Amino acid sequence: MASVTLKEVSKSxxxxxxxQSIDLTIEDGEFxxxxxxxxxxxxxLLRAIAGLVPVSKGDVFIGGEQVTDVPAxxxxxxxxxxxxxxxxxxxxxxxISFALETARMAKAExxxxxxxxxxxxxxxxxxxxxxxxxxxGQRQRVAIGRALVSQPQLFLFDEPLSNLDADLRMEMRFEIxxxxxEIGTTMIYVTHDQTEAMTLAxxxxxxxxxxxxxxxxxxxxxxxxxxxxxxxxLGSPRMNFAPVxxxxxxxxxxxxxxxxxxxxxxGSSQPVTLGLRPEALEIVEAGTAQSISGTFERAEDxxxxxxxxxxxxxxxxxxxxxxxxxxxxxxGQAVGLGWQIKDLYLFNEAGIRVDVEAARxxxxxxxx
Amino acid sequence: xxxxxTRTAWLFLLPLLVALAAVAVWPLVRNVYFxxxxxxxDNPSEYSFVGLQNFITVMEDPVxxxxxxxxxxxxxxxxxxxxxxxxxxxxxxxxxxxGRGLVRAAILVPxxxxxxxxxxxxxxxxxxxxxxxxxxxxxxGFLDKGIAWTADSSLILGTVIFIDIWVTTPFMVLxxxxxxxxxxxxxxxxxxxxxxxxxxxxxxxxLPLAAPAIGVAVLFRTLDALRMFDLSYVIAANNEKAMTMSxxxxxxxxxxxxxxxxxxxxxxxxxxxxxxxILIVSLLRLDRSTA
Numbered sequence: 001m002a003s004v005t006l007k008e009v010s011k012s013x014x015x016x017x018x019x020q021s022i023d024l025t026i027e028d029g030e031f032x033x034x035x036x037x038x039x040x041x042x043x044x045l046l047r048a049i050a051g052l053v054p055v056s057k058g059d060v061f062i063g064g065e066q067v068t069d070v071p072a073x074x075x076x077x078x079x080x081x082x083x084x085x086x087x088x089x090x091x092x093x094x095x096i097s098f099a100l101e102t103a104r105m106a107k108a109e110x111x112x113x114x115x116x117x118x119x120x121x122x123x124x125x126x127x128x129x130x131x132x133x134x135x136x137g138q139r140q141r142v143a144i145g146r147a148l149v150s151q152p153q154l155f156l157f158d159e160p161l162s163n164l165d166a167d168l169r170m171e172m173r174f175e176i177x178x179x180x181x182e183i184g185t186t187m188i189y190v191t192h193d194q195t196e197a198m199t200l201a202x203x204x205x206x207x208x209x210x211x212x213x214x215x216x217x218x219x220x221x222x223x224x225x226x227x228x229x230x231x232x233x234l235g236s237p238r239m240n241f242a243p244v245x246x247x248x249x250x251x252x253x254x255x256x257x258x259x260x261x262x263x264x265x266x267g268s269s270q271p272v273t274l275g276l277r278p279e280a281l282e283i284v285e286a287g288t289a290q291s292i293s294g295t296f297e298r299a300e301d302x303x304x305x306x307x308x309x310x311x312x313x314x315x316x317x318x319x320x321x322x323x324x325x326x327x328x329x330x331x332g333q334a335v336g337l338g339w340q341i342k343d344l345y346l347f348n349e350a351g352i353r354v355d356v357e358a359a360r361x362x363x364x365x366x367x368x
Numbered sequence: 369x370x371x372x373x374t375r376t377a378w379l380f381l382l383p384l385l386v387a388l389a390a391v392a393v394w395p396l397v398r399n400v401y402f403x404x405x406x407x408x409x410d411n412p413s414e415y416s417f418v419g420l421q422n423f424i425t426v427m428e429d430p431v432x433x434x435x436x437x438x439x440x441x442x443x444x445x446x447x448x449x450x451x452x453x454x455x456x457x458x459x460x461x462x463x464x465x466x467g468r469g470l471v472r473a474a475i476l477v478p479x480x481x482x483x484x485x486x487x488x489x490x491x492x493x494x495x496x497x498x499x500x501x502x503x504x505x506x507x508x509g510f511l512d513k514g515i516a517w518t519a520d521s522s523l524i525l526g527t528v529i530f531i532d533i534w535v536t537t538p539f540m541v542l543x544x545x546x547x548x549x550x551x552x553x554x555x556x557x558x559x560x561x562x563x564x565x566x567x568x569x570x571x572x573x574x575l576p577l578a579a580p581a582i583g584v585a586v587l588f589r590t591l592d593a594l595r596m597f598d599l600s601y602v603i604a605a606n607n608e609k610a611m612t613m614s615x616x617x618x619x620x621x622x623x624x625x626x627x628x629x630x631x632x633x634x635x636x637x638x639x640x641x642x643x644x645x646i647l648i649v650s651l652l653r654l655d656r657s658t659a
Binding site (some may be wrong): 050051052071072073077079081083085086087088089096099102103110146150209305 | 411531552554557558559560561562564565568572573576577
């Protein structure tokens with residue numbers, strides 16, 4: 001078990017900066033998820049912690065020890081790869097125990113650890129098989145077993161579930177969460193899947209363009225995103241955005257048609273974008289007071305939830321999500337979108353979320 | 369439907385079968401046929417059957433057995449060196465470094481040259497009076513006077529082996545490199561992270577996973593070496609110390625015009641090479657898919 005500290009870690013490949021001055025502290029026993037769009041540097045950051053890629057600048061500490069120049073093999077970590085990276089010419093038992101054999105561990109001890117790991121992951125009946133003879137889910141279990149058996153102080157997962165189908169992914173997600181609860185070892189988990197991030201993480205690290213956008217618990221990031229990127233990244237369907245402008249003389253914020261919002265003054269942090277999550281909107285009759293007006297586009301019935309698309313302007317379509325059916329409107333029909341102040345997010349020019357005090361709340365539509 | 373598909377399949381195979389019959393099966397059959405006759409090359413239409421006489425003649429000829437021994441020594445040593453060197457160089461080239469593409473292309477040059485040209489170049493470089501190699505060795509103080517590498521009977525087979533290694537190692541490098549590049553990088557990383565040291569990764573991961581590629585390369589090279597003709601012929605002509613099985617057969621057939629004995633010698637070569645090929649294939653289990 002170990003904490004991990006990154007101090008101004010940067011990594012460049014030639015002129016391309018993959019990681020830019022990353023500062024991060026991970027507590028002992030935490031389950032941390034790195035998430036972000038592809039190319040954001042999350043895998044590179046994980047590999048830098050593992051020692052599989054050298055950092056260009058900065059320092060890596062594991063368990064309080066500076067390991068920046070320590071080779072991967074001496075960092076006391078275990079790494080689970082997206083491709084599983086099992087040894088194709090060895091059976092499952094050998095795959096799991098290979099590193100222990102190499103370290104000249106006593107046969108009895110190896111046997112004992114192998115049995116325990118196999119029991120834990122329910123792969124005892126597969127020990128004689130080659131990786132080729134296993135399904136994707138079984139391979140992933142073996143890969144996790146291989147990581148477990150060395151009893152590392154830090155687990156690193158690089159998109160371990162990306163090659164599995166939806167059902168298996170859910171099952172393995174559950175297994176990984178259970179594993180962390182049982183052994184309590186620090187885990188760092190990279191994914192591009194926000195569901196995995198939200199469900200597994202104690203804290204999520206959101207990365208974009210080689211920088212950390214925000215670090216926090218899933219709830220914090222969802223409720224209080226630091227910026228427009230985080231707000232748009234978490235949540236499915238994603239948050240609806242629209243441009244707003246402030247009328248400096250009246251102090252009114254003007255948004256998409258029908259949206260007017262009175263503030264007590266915005267100061268220097270003038271919001272330029274507003275955001276409302278799909279579940280914060282409801283379809284109301286056209287012309288309803290304080291509603292945003294648009295035209296109905298289409299509805300999708302997913303059984304457990306309902307999605308509707310409403311066009312606000314030529315290049316702006318918003319998504320509405322509800323547990324109630326959203327059909328019953330004709331395509332092209334004029335509708336209103338009801339919303340509440342508590343659900344409103346505002347972002348300034350730099351994309352940073354700003355708290356704008358509501359003076360009088362939404363005002364009755366004064367068409368701008 | 370099924371019948372028609374089968375017929376179409378045969379139709380597509382026909383050109384190949386005709387070509388194979390014309391250039392491989394027919395000459396082979398003719399060769400075996402002539403080996404039972406006393407035909408001579410100046411008038412091959414007049415002959416009578418002599419049974420196994422030609423095979424016995426070849427078997428009783430110590431020169432033939434000398435040629436067989438030479439070929440075996442040549443094959444064993446040159447293929448061994450080429451495999452080890454080829455594997456080593458392939459490992460070096462497998463690592464990414466600046467200018468790798470250039471090195472990879474440059475290393476192929478010896479192999480891309482016609483063997484006769486390479487042999488001639490080395491013959492000149494190894495000349496006892498004017499050769500570059502002797503000059504260099506004398507200048508470095510290893511020798512007092514030049515050695516006749518290609519004339520001295522005790523050195524000539526070694527010289528031939530040396531030149532062959534120089535010429536064909538690139539071929540081995542290329543085949544083994546192709547095999548190495550099929551091994552996913554993440555497997556090494558997985559081993560590295562779990563603390564498996566580099567030599568163990570080489571021994572327990574690279575070697576077994578590259579084994580099929582190395583096996584194919586060894587098979588190709590062995591069959592090639594067993595029928596080697598050109599190199600020895602250019603360097604040693606008819607010197608019995610470097611005579612290969614192919615040269616022996618050629619001498620009987622063309623040199624002595626003895627079509628019968630020459631064919632019998634060729635048939636012997638065919639049988640020996642075939643036997644060794646079967647041996648290697650079953651030893652390496654190349655016919656089975658390696659897991």
